[in-house]
Amino acid sequence: MNWEDLARQLTLKTPTKIVLLVLDGLGDLPTQGQTPLEEAHTPHLDALARESVCGVTDPVLMGITPGSGPAHLSLFGYDPTKYLLGRGILEALGIGVDVGPHDLVARGNFATLREGLIVDRRAGRIPTEENRRLCEQLNQAWQKKTHPQVTLYPGKEHRFVVKFTAPDLSDALSDADPQKENKPLTYTRALAPEAEETARLVNQFIDEVTELLKDEPKANTVLLRGFARHPTLPTMTELYQLHPAAIAHYPMYKGLAKLVGMEILEVGPKTEDIFHVLEENYHHYDFFYLHFKKTDSAGEDGHREAKIRAIEELDTFIPRLLQLKPEVLVVTSDHSTPCALKGHSWHPNPLLLHAATARIDQVERFSELACQAGHLGRFPALSVMPLMLAHAGKLKKFGA
């Protein structure tokens, strides 16, 4: 029996509240003797660590670097190797596209077709403005089309997301992308018999776009990759009997939260706004997922000083959060983003869990190494949700 089966049997509705605060990409490497988290001045997080039980988590498996999708699913208690999120879905979530059960999405490029060959897979990286204009023009052209309904959502430069809406669409489709330049325009192929009709509709779309854009100098066709339908995940309400809410600035994290059935609360652009929205809504939900992005962005940029400043900024809001007295507060990360690697990594995440039932350990600071010595030790991130529910009194005894 796995955690999901146990959760369905053992969870209990109670008035207690859980706050999960995720500092995205927090973990790092001691490239200058200390990690950014060790170097940062974090009096409030450190004081909290002293009154908490600590540990470090592996998002998927030791050594595996997770994308944002798998890393968050794990924290929400969903096995990320069971619930696979297609690239198209993540891309769509990332630019805020709403994906429903009858939708099929894909990542797209505008590209240049000349004499039957794709001569530029990125249409000369057309400006984002140009991209917006083209998407608008195409959406206009198709607004009366109903089978399927088609909508394009512009991304940066030549990138977009396309959403097809119709009953019974399949995502068992090959990429409609020659991968290399100076190859012929490539159509999608059905990878399963039930995808034949969808492949026909998608290829008809490619032909229509190419016809509509035939007078464009650069962006006169499209390539499509990573076809994906909406994944079916049980909601956190079904699994845990929670009434959960998400407070996040970026579309990707709002999208992930929505996939597991959280309500998405509107929030202003500042860090302070996250805590303000939490306070405003505190009585209406029993689980809050708070997402702080700046630590990850600084890591991706390799900007150590910015990462330290981001951590120090976040630290100042801890007292305000504690005033709400949530029964369970977890501060952790989804994955590490070391400045030296300028990207996600496999290194484990520091975690503290604050609750009346925590077996408080000797950890004096909130940092990667200090937390490792905590009573929770090193453990899979998939165990964070059971621990939070347990400390909130929301899990019954297993067996008699």
Add this chain to the structure above:
Amino acid sequence: MNWEDLARQLTLKTPTKIVLLVLDGLGDLPTQGQTPLEEAHTPHLDALARESVCGVTDPVLMGITPGSGPAHLSLFGYDPTKYLLGRGILEALGIGVDVGPHDLVARGNFATLREGLIVDRRAGRIPTEENRRLCEQLNQAWQKKTHPQVTLYPGKEHRFVVKFTAPDLSDALSDADPQKENKPLTYTRALAPEAEETARLVNQFIDEVTELLKDEPKANTVLLRGFARHPTLPTMTELYQLHPAAIAHYPMYKGLAKLVGMEILEVGPKTEDIFHVLEENYHHYDFFYLHFKKTDSAGEDGHREAKIRAIEELDTFIPRLLQLKPEVLVVTSDHSTPCALKGHSWHPNPLLLHAATARIDQVERFSELACQAGHLGRFPALSVMPLMLAHAGKLKKFGA
């Protein structure tokens, strides 16, 4: 999805190099206040531990004592509870028998048959010389036999390995061994319909041996156990895109390395030769498995002083190894062999991982207890391969 599935999706070919140095049976118990590893003077391993990330590994599951097969498979990233190696295979590998896809092997005893009863299951433990003579005589007698081809390989005293070669042999066979003395000569039985013909061939072999040896005073028949065919394992090249090589003195470890597709490098008998061969071949491979046996042999003999000396000897070669600057160096063991137990045990193995991306911890010494406090904590040995690949930059991100 398990590690093997992830590996097939995520591994990447890069020029970086990994060295896995296995000190066989290293872990021990503090029978005289300290373990042999703690008592040994190991300035180089200790200095390396200070610049590494450390932990301890469980070869299979906590409490499970592994044989050399499962313990090594785990380190190579193969789930040892999925890939079961028959005793016959291990015995064959142990004496250097080459086992191919059309081979069936079994462990054998010469035994004494009198008036239809097995009166001595070990033929009075005949001298190894006698064993060699008998195997040679029997191989001579069968050299023209083609279905199956049969070859005997002498072991120590009364023990041998027999290899049958023919298409479509099955290993679904019961042991041809009465287990107790003063029981009748026992034939093998087919445990599945497809093994009927193999059972007939094996029993015909038993009858032929018994006829050929009828004038021998003691060794006048054979018992056969642990029938096993060549296991089919995906190679490390298929799974990880590695070009791996093994440097080991003993046939068992060469055989295990060969099972997972490593190339076996010829090596002289001294410890120094291991490092010499590594240097000579360093540019031709991207993964090296180095096997050091003396620690295990000393443990098996219960010879604490010898174990300490073996560890100290190995320590002197660490600087030479570091001069090669492998991107990833792991020093660990396959299993513990405590002197007090004179055999393998279930105690976890100390491990250090040296790499530019290691989150270096506070561990000051390379020992069982010191490593436990490292940032890797206590973890399954099956995670060693993903960690090595990750630190070598050979694993892509999982999901988006």
